[in-house]
Amino acid sequence: MIWGKIMWITKLQCLLLLTCAKMEQLWIINYTCMERTNVNNPEYYHKVVDCQYACPAHTPVPEYIRLIAAGKYTEAYMVNWESNVFPGVLGRTCDRPCEPACRRGRVEEEPVAICRLKRVAADHKSSIQHLLPSIPEQKNGKRVALVGGGPASLTVARDLAPLGYEIDLYDDQMKGGGMMRSQIPSFRLPAEVLDEEVDQILNLGISAHFNTRVNSLRDLMAKGYDAVFVGTGAPKGKDLEIPGRHDAGANIHIGIQWLASVAFEHIHQIGKKVIVLGGGNTAMDCCRTARRLGGEQVKVVVRSPFAEMKASPWEKEDAMHEDIPIIDNHVPKSFVVENGKLKGVMFEKVSPVYEDGKRKLKPTGEPDVLIEADDVLIAIGQENTFPWIERDLGLEFDQWGMPIINPHNFASTVKGVFFGGDAALGPKNIITAVAQGHEAAISIDLYCQGKDLNERLEPRTKLQSTKMGIHEWSYDNYVAADLRYAVPQADKSETLRDRKKEVELGFDLKTAFKEAQRCFNCDVQTVFADDKCIECDACMDICPTSCITFTYNEEDEAALRQKLLVPALNLEQDLLVSGPLKTGKVMVKDEDVCLHCGLCAERCPTAAWDMQKYLYNTAKAGHHCYV
């Protein structure tokens, strides 16, 4: 009986002290109904903007998509440039973690083509010279060395130069861009686009030392820099040590090195029959490049099943479109060499077996298969390598030869030496390198100013009503039913002839507008004011995706999730819970499939709902504001 009473009391949301006589212990039961959601936490509304939340650099995606729809390409570009530094490059090559996260993908079939809309902004912007940050003539007296000229280093340069730092950038390539230049083929990323965005940064007064390899961190530090940033990437392609590997070495190439040799025009051709080993995006770049260098029968052969390949789905599609078959479940056993000449590769056929959630490749017992080849490209992964860092500097490495790096502030174990990009936490992608560059720049700035590295800067946020009239909003709240538009491609007969001819043509402006209109504007938040609600249920009745429920509160979130109009089963998505209303009920909104159409606010008689635009910008070094 006492329990019955306790349950009742606890409904009143109180802290209850209960003495358990039997166990002679004092139990403190902290009972709470689901509390009112704390929307003052900057991460709450940020999380609702799925695309932005999923982006490592947290680019305000809906904000720039709206600008594109409004024809403001320059402004859209600058929103990107502040956040991800390389909009033109990323609009073509990004791994787009935003797209699988896009709410549209949970409501209809396909997410908004976020990545390719970014490219529209980059392609159609006007001059941005006057919008770039001014560089103080009076420097702040601090010198920073950047090792490597890739996306991470360039981001650090971009963030620190406006603050008055003197920056020296070292790279062994003849031009900046790092892997964006050496590993991404020109038919995906034209050199002009890359040059423009690299130069935008180098022109901020960066002293770039190209064709200069840093061979000793000790010597570099001896030059008296206040801080050193290491952004040297993961420059070593993995080799495949199977029988025959060294008998026909001339026709067996490491993928990323081969791509770099093509990019810097040391290699101009390849054999007619080519095998690419590996299933990642590098493998896709290798096979498509091979097609352009004379490869007529190019095949990708991969150990894993097709569906589990690491390559992005669209990269696989593009490869297959260029008549490149992808042969899965084949494990390379040996290189077959006859009379000193490569004949092909012998493969064992396997099939995947799943035990305890782990995949194993079991031989099928079928006879091995010989696939003939004149050349083989090995694209099975890449590694970090730091031969130039002396091991007695106090910079600690782990058992795998990776430097020990703080994943929040990117500091190494030597004061003043920071890492970022693939060099820091292993190979990822450009947008991750940019995000890490921003964090490292903040750390370098804090370090040079003698501040605590762990006192990270807060994001800049702004929540602003979009109300323009009784039922008018400053954003276009109409929900377009259009399906995703495909990006047109240049004809295969043309692109396969010219390695530098870009395959994707980009959206024309009319299609870009229509694609932009598919965006739900998830950054326009449904903000609820408990004290204004009269519980007329109008919002609950109108919500097209049944997100809103007025109900009695529950002790735990799981129970509350179950009793909503449509149970909230997507646990990755939060519930917006109000405080108690007049009748004792609460308003619960499941953020999962909200269309941000504003109908709840339009049907609300007391403006308890308001549509408010939430802008979230991650902090940049020195709290510098670019747009």
Place this chain on the structure above:
Amino acid sequence: MSYTKPVFHHPHLTKNELGYTKKDYEGSLSTLCAGCGHDSISAAIVEACFELNIEPHRVAKLSGIGCSSKTPAYFLNNSHGFNSVHGRMPSIATGANLANRDLIYLGVSGDGDTASIGMGQFCHVIRRNLNMIYVVMNNGCYGLTKGQDSATADKGSKAKAGNVNPYEGIDLCGLAIELGATFVAQSFSGDKSQLIPILKAAMSHKGFALVNVISPCVTFNNNVGSTKSYDYVREHNESLGRVDFVPLGEEITTQYEAGEVKEVKLHNGSEVLFHKLRQDFDPENKIEVINALQKARSQNEILTGILYLDNSGVELNDLLNTTEVPLNQLSEKELCPGSAVLSEINQGYR
């Protein structure tokens, strides 16, 4: 301002036995004022039809004139509809019902359409026990003409502009019981947990079913001093207890203590369960019901729930012995049986 609803719906909407989701019972986007109680009633009708597995084409929506009478556009887009003349919805319903007794007739009216211009029609359709559901969306004012007091406005109720109503208000439920209605319920648009089972029971009742729903007019009659505002109705709502509707074929699984629940079987085999009934109240005893209504009125209480239920009534089609087969399914031969039959009929009157 939005004029259409987005086409998307929640990907995990449940389906009823017919394979329809609630979306399939919805209508166009409402043009009523934001927060109008009528929209909640529309939503309750959608929910009731969804839960009863009613095929939308088996429903005929009928209405007169007024804010309430616009609502059939906002629910059951796949049903039949007739937006008739002011106060004349019962006539249309009678004609349609006599021509085809297979459909579910859902009349929607307001307090003006019912208690003023349509009062005569209202009384006579009750007397005749037409098999229909008659929903009154009762907000106590003429919302469409800027909120003048209607005939159901309570005496002493204050309008938005401050004037106090000097006239007695018409109690539609009391009147309906007096006139011999066989199903009389009263509810509140802001309490769907009560309204939905009432609507389901009304739709399963054979005979005339009045559902009088207090539905606040947010624009003209939701002020302090009004007896039809959200706040007033919530404060003075005297519920007769929870009503459960149990469709035919579903078993009542919960055990109740004697006297806790009263079960009433409807014509189609489904059952209505009355919970926590008051000692002095039996929904099948007309005299007790009238007493309870008068008592509530004197105490400024609004009695809600299924007030009265009489399963012994004979609906109009059975009284008149009309054809079981809808007229539109009869052939010319049956409809015009010829002069021999006519003279035989005439002979019967000589």
